[in-house]
Amino acid sequence: MKIIKYFFILHLTLSFFLPLTISCSEIYEDIIFKNNIHTVLLNNTNNSLSYPIINIHNDEQLILMFDEITNEYKDYYYTIIHCNKDWTKSDLVESEYIDGFYDNIIEEYDFSFNTITKYIHYKLIFPNKNLKFIVTGNYIIKVYEDMEKKHVVLTKRFIVFENKINIETEIKRANNIEKRNTHQEIVLNLNNLNFQIKDPISEISLLIKQNNRDDLIIDSIKPIFIHNDKIIYDFHEGNLFPGGNEFRNFDSRSIRYYSSRIKNVIVDSNNISIELFPDVSRAFDEYISISDLNGNYIINKQEAWDSHLEAEYTDVTFSLLENRKINSSNIYILGRFTNWKEDKKYKLKYNENTRKYEITLLLKQGYYNYVYQFNDLSLINYIEGDYYETQNEYYIYIYYRETGSFHDQIIGYVKTSSKSLY
Template identity: 35%
Template sequence: MKIYLPILILFFCSKTISQNLKSIQLRPFQENNYSSIVPLGIVLELSFDDLDADGKEYKYRIEHMTHDWEKSRLLSSQFIDGFDENTIINVTNSFNTFQSYTHYSVRIPNINTVITKSGNYLLSVLNYNDDVVFTRKFVLYENASIVGVDVSRSRNAKTINTEQTVEFTVNHPNLRINNPAQEVNVVLLKNENWNEKITDLQPTFFMPNQLKYTYSNKTNFWGGNEYLNFDSKFIRNKSINTVRIVFDDIFNHYLYPYNYDENISYKYNPDINGQFVIRTLEANNPNTEADYAMMHFTLYKDEPFENKDVYIYGAFNNFEIDENAKMEYNFEDKSYQGQILLKQGFYNYTFATVDDYNNVNTNDVNGSFFQTENEYTVLVYYKPFGGLYDRVIGVGYGYYNQNR
């Protein structure tokens, strides 16, 4: 027992630290832009809050990755002008909030870190013990090719009402690609969720300076449904989809319950594809003056899912299965209930189920429909014979438009 105790203490401390970090964002400065896939040279800002509010020292570290997110062969000096690891020095405390916190932010590139190569990057935040407390992915790309993307209703009769098909073309007039099967890799992303992607695709047609990817079924995605949403821009007063507010040390916001319907039909509801925006209308600076509220979620269902757990799911937890977002079934009330501490803002969310084999399904509760308005991103990686790293030579975007 004496041998394992220090390890257990370190694990517990690391887990506690990560749980106290909230509102993690990695985004450019453009308004209404939630993407961490940007052209090389565009400034991204990483920001997060530490609810311990004790002014800890955090560092960030940047690593260049391959197209499949393994560590690349490049040395840091080959992709960064400056340092790949630095202390985050922009630190401010919350002001006039019930929940105290410390706000951290850093912009990349900055005077100490200038990234010189396109590609996949892993941004890690480390604590004072050099433990990684969280990571975020971002992609820097070159405009060396033009990527055209088309999204349509599935052509498969079995999934015509539930799936969407993505087709795309890569035009590379200024690049000589000798062997696309070996030199080019592509990744399809749905709503910039790295857990919903398609890889290992080969061109279906070769033309001079052009690659076509026109699969019938291999590039099909479940359409899913539009995300649910709420707005907590007022901490003391009800806003969108809030049914009541209770104060107990901090504010508790109870959202309108969602009723499970196995025969649900599609209804258009504009969303921001699972993303969130920190904002408050009761102060000037949402970074340090927006408060935190305990958000309460309810999902009515006559019986619990068999051998499946239910989680609250969205970009606010990086589209990951988070035990803090797990819902518990109340047999007396015939509902799943869960709560998450979230900073004031506008949030998209949905419900995800997880079975005994850790399979995540976001369609069990809300259904899947070909009409759903999703955003698809095509990333094109190029590594010529003898090359050292995967360049991102182009990015394309496609949207399903049911009215075309």
């Protein structure tokens, strides 16, 4: 152990004198750089369905898990990067936001047990004895191979916050007559309590995310009035979100017993294939309240003691029935399992023979939420429909950059929902 510590010190000392190879303007995202890495999960240790958001003053921890489809163990290391509110690297040096070692090895791993596809499951819990956070803000955890930082395996975003400001929220049906049946309205006021803010107009930034999605946000609104300790926002229609629809789902927790969405399962010595029943557009249907996970997913195998080690990897085929090929836009499948990204690997292809848009994805057994979406924001819910009654969650972040400071703090966070609308 002493040898490893001395190596870290030498490595950090040398790194200090090396020129930076990453542009400070790079926007860090949730990305997997290695093709055989799958099912990257980052959440609070207390809740497997949570997003990676922790209070700096509590003893909360995050757990990072991922699988590598291989039989060969690798040494993976991680480092932490502090970011600005736009997810570019902040001007803070590591000693200003981390107490502990700046580079650490991921020590915990296990081989899959009794699965057709063999994989190694890696796990890391942090903050830990080697690493504590000093300041709040946006953060990236970067995992790399064999102490070579240029060999990046994955990057994942997370949030560290504190509540120095009180957030008062209300979710209601849109006042706009034209959007009253399709949109939800956010009413918001801030109470800065005993926290002194010299210039709220320039120092405070607001970010609202529907279901914590990066493609459904409000982030450019400034307060219009400050009275005593209250910061008041008048959005004037800038506070409207399309309601969307409840998420579709499929359940692959059991291969033996078909759930309602599974049409067929083929198992052979090398692979498991799952075909789902075709989906259809819901844009012109009446709203139906369906219990969902707001786009989330959970890894689970019903017959397993430890699903993370015993769940199978399966080829899941989705299909969307559409008699005509739509040439104006591309259609993607989205959910938290896709990182909410319109990536080419999540793009559906039109099958002229079956008259369906289709895609097959390699997914670990579990329960998944998903939607279909055009890559045109004006048609974002053209397939799923928009309903004001939809039960969405809203994540609200308050960023603060004091005049003359070199980084953005997060001084307020709250999660609320639109459940009261139905």
